[in-house]
Amino acid sequence: MHSLLGNMFFLAIARPPSVPQQTSSSASLLTDLSTISQYWGQLTPYSDNAENHFGVENVGLPSGCQVEQAHLLQRHANRFPGGPDDDGGNDEQFAAKVSEFASTHSSLFTGPLTFLNSYRYAMLRNFLTGFGASTEFNAGVTFWNRYGRSLYNASVGQLAYDPSFPNGTARPKPVLRTTSMSRIVDSEIKPSFKKNPNINLTDATTPFTLVVMPEGGTENNTLASYDSCPNDNVDDIGYIGDSILFGYIPKYLTNATARLQQYAPSGFTFNSNDTYAMQSICAYETGYIGTSDFCLLFTEDEWAGFENTLDQEYYYDFSFGNPTARAEGIGYVQELLARLQHQYITSSNSSVNTTFDNNADQFPLDQPFYADFSHDNTIVAVLTALSLDYLHDPPTLTQVPPDPDRRFILSHLTPFGARLITEVIGCDSSNPAPVANQRTQYYPSQYGYNPANATNKFIRMRLNNGILPLNTIRGGACGNSMTGAGRPDGMCSMSNFLQSQANAHAASNYEYACFADYTLANPTSGQDYDGTISAQEGEGVGNTMERSRTRKERW
Secondary structure, eight states: OTTSSSSOOOOOOOOOOOOOOOOOOTTSBOOOHHHHGGGOGGGSOOOOOOTTTTSOSOOBOOTTEEEEEEEEEEEOOOBOOOOTTSHHHHHHHHHHHHHHHHHHOOOOOOGGGGGGGGOOOOOOSSOBOHHHHHHHHHHHHHHIIIIIHHHTTOOTTOOSOOSBOTTSOBOOOOEEEEESSHHHHHHHHSSOSSSOTTOOHHHHTTTSEEEEEOOSSSSOOGGGGGGGOGGGGSHHHHTHHHHHHHHHHHHHHHHHHHHHHTTSOTTOOOOHHHHHHHHHHHHHHHHHHSOOGGGGSSBHHHHHHHHHHHHHHHHHHHSTTSTTHHHHHHHHHHHHHHHHTTOOOOSOSSSOOHHHHTSTTTSOSSOSEEEEEEOHHHHHHHHHHTTBGGGOOOOOSSOSSOOTTOSOOHHHHSOTTOEEEEEEEEESSSSOOOBSSOOOOSSTTTTSOOTTTOOEEEEEEEETTEEOOGGGBTTSTTOBTTTTBSOTTSOEEHHHHHHHTTTHHHHHTHHHHHHBOOBOSOTTSOOOOTTOOOTTTOBSOOOBOOOOOOOOOOO
């Protein structure tokens, strides 16, 4: 991810190869990999959303306005599968099942499964892949082109951030933050900042100050906030979505499992978890080596079902369907609000770590850009803590195939390399006229922007380039999408945005949600908790106590 800025060279986006496009009915096997890969939820290769993807009508920047600051929260890109407590466990079990059968039987798989006769599972766990590194590098090039050029008033032909002012004196080093998990750190430093792709990684961050926030223990860390929220590691609270998806798998994969069974040798029986593993391995192998023989075995409806299981997992683990979701996202929201108001954070009532946030060295104020590198679940939890009701749309637990027009579709929210960007926009008018279409700005003042007159500040947020409808933030401070109130371009005045988040921490019920000893009556029912829980709603003794800190891996 931290291909961001630096002396970068252009590296072509690495994309999986695709076979010729196929026009088919939903009952036919889908063979176009570029279509298949759009159904992989959080495993989907990165691509920009259309600017109007989330329903914002006017996507241009008004005349007299310019982005003056950018706050980036970015997920790592393509990785290997997780460990036994995550998706990698089922994948590895299926691969072992095939390998053990082949080693003890002479009968063979046939037809489209012939490759299983000599198949070897060839993936590691957790680490960033080559495609992931190239995605991160391209993210840095894109960030510079969209934001760095105007924020640093780039000279003609300038391709990257220059750590020196035009007079040769050194600029203050921008602070970049990351968790200590290897693939997050790799996302920060592995893509080259120099023109030499073989650069020593130790030198890659020389123009920047890199703050590494520990992950994996119990410390406060807004970029890995589950560490300090014990209830998120309680199976019947933090893993509701994981349990729900297992009920949906046979609903959409029964036919596929039966279809594949006809190519299995005598004595080998597919179950729905095996078939699900084949879809997962397809996504991971493509993100590793660019192709997989598992990818051509399913219909489009079956791939839509796969996406829906991942939507279920994340909605009910990290969004409005989980009682700890707001608590997990509120720490980053507090940091964003502090930066917008030029304030340090000196005491914490959330996952904020004041050791990092109370000083200029690690939490500087007034940087032209901020860059924080984290996980997909953090982005989803932040959007929940913001009360962005556009995404308050639970995925179906029963419908096959799912509604393609639903709003909570993970491939558009947190694909590999996902990025949430909060733009601070300065304007010379308190009510600038919306502009319908995007306009390329070749220099900051092209459409009348003058920093001396841009005293009116606005917030606009983008998720993977799509402009988020801030008029769907609950409470109406940024407008009301139901009545048409508010701006049609996704912008919200700074004062109104701050007002919209005034009760965000109270809404999270942080202390109770994370630490109280409560149980959920029927955790797999699909109940929508609005991302939080109160003492009146929780069943159990209701007191705040220290939960077990046994930690499962999150991705």
